[in-house]
Amino acid sequence: MEIKIHTLTENTANYGFLAEWGLSILVEVDGMRILMDTGLSFSAVHNTQLMGIDLSTIDRIVLSHGHADHTGGLREVLKIKGETEIIAHPDIWTAKYVERDQEGVKYCGIPYSREELESRGAHFNLVREPVHISDNVMTTGEIPMLSGYEEIENNLFVKEDDLLHPDPLADDLALVIDTEFGLVVILGCAHRGIINTLRRAQNLTGKELVYAAIGGTHLFRASKERIEKTIADLREMGIQKIGVSHCTGFRASARLAQEFGDAFFLNNAGTRLTLP
Ligand SMILES: [Zn+2]
Ligand SMILES: [Zn+2]
DSSP: OOEEEEEEEOSSBOTTOOOOSSOEEEEEETTEEEEEOOOSSSHHHHHHHHHTOOGGGOOEEEOSOSOHHHHTTHHHHHHHHOSEEEEEOGGGGSOEEEEETTTEEEEOSOSSOHHHHHHTTEEEEEOSSOOEEETTEEEOOSOOOOSSSOOOOTTEEEEETTEEEEOOOTTOOOEEEEETTEEEEEESOOTTOHHHHHHHHHHHHTOOOEEEEEEEOOOTTOOHHHHHHHHHHHHHTTOOEEEEEGGGOHHHHHHHHHHHGGGEEEOOBTOEEEEO
């Protein structure tokens, strides 16, 4: 079994590619092309042209959650692809807000109406449970928060009746590929915690060995203690490749690089991988 992973959008980029705050990863497996997230704006579509990838050939879109930095590229992708099934959790459509020091509270959800995206060919398959996409590929569905040390950031909100409530990010999910060499997990932002996400993948498949975790790990504001606990748990899972992106942050990236050596890489825009 061979898996190809092309990173289309990331906060940083390889030579010649466009970078933007966001994530978009194309996975080729089981004879299918699955697009996980679409970045913030047009970088995913721009970079596919440089990579020689034809987005009109994708089979499914999976949205890891409803934040704009993962969904903002939908319009551009749908202009090329047209009719597409989009797998996600129903809470992607909650009114999501973020509070930042300089800017105050701002809307950070999907920057389009559902009607507009549907008129461009989106067919939303919104479910809370895992979805089987092919023999070896599934989404995690809702991720239980069991690690005891991973928390959702307290500056993320949903607005209901003009009131802001903490966003439980129930829509946060990942893509799981069950292979003979271990689990390969493609992460969006891992708002519910990278370890909670990987444990969910283990529980769904009954497999212990996590071969690779690739994508956003949301450790950019994590305490030293949380980073060390995360490393210990990743070690216990037997991880062979850790390709961090997006919301990992410099401090956690540096610590993971130091700890995992050659198993570690920065997974940025323009990165192409073939596994195993
Ligand atoms: Zn997010
Ligand atoms: Zn993000």
